[in-house]
Amino acid sequence: MKINSPAVVTPPAPPPPAAGLRSGRLDWRELIEWLRVDGIISADEAQRTVRRFATADSIQHPLVRLGNAGLSQASSGKPLDLEMLTEWLAKRLKMPYQRIDPLKVDVGRVAEVMSINYAEARRALPLSIGTTEITIATSEPMDRRWVPEIEAHTRKTVKLVIASPVELQRYTTEFYSLAKSVRAAQKSGEAASSVNFEQLVELGKSNRPLDANDQGVVQVVDWLWQYAFDQRASDIHLEPRRDLGVIRFRIDGVLHTVYQLPMGVLNAMTARIKLLGRMDVVERRRPQDGRIKTRGPGTSTMKGDEVEMRLSTLPTAFGEKMVMRIFDPDTTVKSLDALGFGAHDAKRWSDLTSRANGIILVTGPTGSGKTTTLYSTLKRLATDEVNVCTIEDPIEMIEPAFNQTQVQPNLDLGFAEGVRSLMRQDPDIIMVGEIRDLETAEMAIQAALTGHLVFSTLHTNDSASAITRLIDLGVPPYLISATVIGVLAQRLVRTLCVACKQSDDTTTLDALHEVIAPWRLSGSFRPYKPVGCLECRMTGYRGRAGLYELLALNEAARAVVHPVPDMVKLRQIAATDGLKPLRMAGVMKVAEGVTTLEEVLRSTPVWE
Numbered sequence: 001m002k003i004n005s006p007a008v009v010t011p012p013a014p015p016p017p018a019a020g021l022r023s024g025r026l027d028w029r030e031l032i033e034w035l036r037v038d039g040i041i042s043a044d045e046a047q048r049t050v051r052r053f054a055t056a057d058s059i060q061h062p063l064v065r066l067g068n069a070g071l072s073q074a075s076s077g078k079p080l081d082l083e084m085l086t087e088w089l090a091k092r093l094k095m096p097y098q099r100i101d102p103l104k105v106d107v108g109r110v111a112e113v114m115s116i117n118y119a120e121a122r123r124a125l126p127l128s129i130g131t132t133e134i135t136i137a138t139s140e141p142m143d144r145r146w147v148p149e150i151e152a153h154t155r156k157t158v159k160l161v162i163a164s165p166v167e168l169q170r171y172t173t174e175f176y177s178l179a180k181s182v183r184a185a186q187k188s189g190e191a192a193s194s195v196n197f198e199q200l201v202e203l204g205k206s207n208r209p210l211d212a213n214d215q216g217v218v219q220v221v222d223w224l225w226q227y228a229f230d231q232r233a234s235d236i237h238l239e240p241r242r243d244l245g246v247i248r249f250r251i252d253g254v255l256h257t258v259y260q261l262p263m264g265v266l267n268a269m270t271a272r273i274k275l276l277g278r279m280d281v282v283e284r285r286r287p288q289d290g291r292i293k294t295r296g297p298g299t300s301t302m303k304g305d306e307v308e309m310r311l312s313t314l315p316t317a318f319g320e321k322m323v324m325r326i327f328d329p330d331t332t333v334k335s336l337d338a339l340g341f342g343a344h345d346a347k348r349w350s351d352l353t354s355r356a357n358g359i360i361l362v363t364g365p366t367g368s369g370k371t372t373t374l375y376s377t378l379k380r381l382a383t384d385e386v387n388v389c390t391i392e393d394p395i396e397m398i399e400p401a402f403n404q405t406q407v408q409p410n411l412d413l414g415f416a417e418g419v420r421s422l423m424r425q426d427p428d429i430i431m432v433g434e435i436r437d438l439e440t441a442e443m444a445i446q447a448a449l450t451g452h453l454v455f456s457t458l459h460t461n462d463s464a465s466a467i468t469r470l471i472d473l474g475v476p477p478y479l480i481s482a483t484v485i486g487v488l489a490q491r492l493v494r495t496l497c498v499a500c501k502q503s504d505d506t507t508t509l510d511a512l513h514e515v516i517a518p519w520r521l522s523g524s525f526r527p528y529k530p531v532g533c534l535e536c537r538m539t540g541y542r543g544r545a546g547l548y549e550l551l552a553l554n555e556a557a558r559a560v561v562h563p564v565p566d567m568v569k570l571r572q573i574a575a576t577d578g579l580k581p582l583r584m585a586g587v588m589k590v591a592e593g594v595t596t597l598e599e600v601l602r603s604t605p606v607w608e
């Protein structure tokens with residue numbers, strides 16, 4: 001070694017690639033050539049595919065692209081899918097092919113080997129850590145320049161296995177999120193030792209029945225909640241299947257499978273949650289309901305607030321299924337702005353809800369945010385001078401400013417009886433959870449006619465259909481015209497993830513105008529498209545926003561409800577009066593770059 005040589009840092013020499021092969025990323029041209037040489041696809045098909053692929057660039061992994069290309073095997077004519085392609089490549093490179101089994105991965109330790117950014121950039125994911133060897137899955141088997149780095153860092157030998165690029169990407173997101181949650185749970189001090197899934201799984205496989213108070217079970221239930229809060233889940237499903245248990249989360253309205261585990265573990269978790277929810281742990285053949293209040297971990301988005309969950313069990317063919325609905329603690333404190341009301345509708349809604357009497361209906365399918373809107377509105381109205389009474393099924397959030405009553409069908413306390421009793425409680429404002437029958441509708445009308453402001457919900461597609469629904473229930477049009485002062489239809493759309501969304505030049509102003517004709521957009525026009533990152537679990541969306549369509553029944557509108565109901569005219573009059581249809585509200589959010597046209601078309605009805 002020369003003493004005066006300039007300080008040049010030489011990277012460690014990369015290990016030789018598999019015999020006779022270059023080093024680097026996979027290339028689709030090369031893969032097609034290999035498929036042809038190996039006789040997997042015909043020369044014809046190879047040529048066709050090269051011509052097709054050459055016309056456009058793709059950011060897809062070449063194996064994924066080939067798997068989607070509709071290729072068929074030359075020998076059998078059978079379709080060639082991603083899994084077969086991955087297996088073939090593994091054989092060709094003389095490397096093991098491995099399907100990733102989440103139960104076998106030491107989730108708590110993957111992050112010790114490499115960071116998420118490192119893993120994503122190299123398309124690699126550590127699967128297991130032995131005393132001398134680490135098994136790492138990759139979907140870029142010929143790119144091994146990073147291997148010496150990891151070997152030096154961990155002082156272990158790296159064993160590379162090939163995994164499907166789709167599985168690899170999915171589990172990378174999953175495991176790093178999970179590892180983060182587990183670390184956070186450890187830091188919060190509750191879980192002294194790490195949640196080792198291997199141990200837990202072993203526990204589940206042994207014949208020893210698991211107890212609801214077992215330390216492992218206690219920890220994994222804590223982990224489950226931590227993970228659910230971190231992922232902003234609204235519901236947790238624990239589902240028994242034939243051979244194993246499945247945990248799914250509903251996030252931004254969509255279910256995601258997050259874990260599969262032995263039935264023994266799932267049953268023990270269900271038992272522990274029932275115990276905490278003061279439900280009958282022994283009873284497994286009848287449906288049960290319960291509630292739990294738990295403190296959100298300080299590290300999560302819920303910042304140590306109390307989190308309330310509604311529990312529900314149901315016997316199924318393979319055992320007891322449990323669903324936990326997580327109530328958002330922010331529910332009652334949202335301003336109209338935070339709910340997603342534009343300035344125009346916020347003003348109209350405030351005007352309507354400050355009236356002394358009448359019926360205001362909120363409509364939309366289940367999960368469209370009706371309860372949040374109602375709670376937020378009532379909370380603003382519930383001053384010291386006003387008595388706000390509710391009759392609900394169920395009470396989704398306890399609000400000290402209201403007098404809340406739960407419907408109890410077994411005690412003959414339905415919505416209609418509930419309103420009847422509330423009327424004797426000297427109320428000013430009444431909220432009836434839902435109008436499902438004529439009797440409840442009549443009670444609501446009675447209350448409105450005697451000087452009360454009544455809020456309720458209906459399941460209808462848009463605002464004007466609420467009037468039709470009341471007529472269908474048997475309410476005479478003159479009573480509707482005399483009492484209903486406004487109908488708010490609403491939907492929730494997923495909002496684009498701000499961490500990864502990108503400018504979208506394929507959505508044109510013309511395309512938006514076509515969707516909302518005869519309305520037109522004014523103001524800014526900057527559409528964005530979803531991409532996908534760890535923040536949003538690769539979905540491109542994070543969080544939801546409300547869309548609103550507010551029908552205020554003025555004099556002219558009332559005249560087309562009674563004596564002859566005419567919904568077409570009602571919609572025309574409402575539009576002149578300032579109503580913006582749901583789809584218009586959505587398209588405005590597309591133009592602002594908050595959501596996408598696809599999302600709006602999926603969740604809003606056509607304006608008739």
Ligand SMILES: [Zn+2]
Nearest residue numbers: 497500533536
């Ligand atoms: Zn994102």
